[in-house]
Amino acid sequence: MPKITYVAVDGTARTIDVASGTSVMRGAVFNDVDGIVAQCAGNAQCATCHVYVDDTTVDRLEPARPDEDDLLDFTACPRRPGSRLSCRLTVTEALDGLIVHLPERQK
Template identity: 65%
Template sequence: MPKITYVHFDRTQDTVDVPVGTSVMRGAVSNDVDGIVAECGGNAQCGTCHVYVEPDWLPKLLPIQENEDEMLDGTFCERQPNSRLSCQLKVTEQFDGLVVHTPERQV
């Protein structure tokens, strides 16, 4: 099972096993990782699962889709070039070692 590390704004970290086929957001919620609110449950409709992906990982991810791109323009914390919605990042075996940073706040 791929291990994903969630780095919090205060620099603490949680590394959890996330099943293939689930989302980075679901992995956080299922493991009580702080910093991922996920109000809409993973439908790319709220932006409360916003994360900053470590830049080295960006080329390994599927391209951002239009609905995710639009939602990222309205997140509470500023959008960055490495911003993604964690609900839209479906875990594959290749995600082992993925590192994402949670913003200071989601709402």
């Protein structure tokens, strides 16, 4: 099972086994990771699952689709080059070791 590391604002990291086919957002929600609100339950409508993908792992991701790219302009914390909606990141074996940093707030 792929491992995803969620890094809190204070630097505390939690590495979680997330089943392939599950979103990075659902991996956080199912494991009580603070910092992912997911108000729209993964429907790419609210941007409350915003994460900053670590520079060391961002190259593993496909580019953001236009709907995700548009929503990233409305995140509570500033958009950065590694900004993504975790509901749009589907876990695969290729993402094993992915590191995401949580923003200070989601709404």
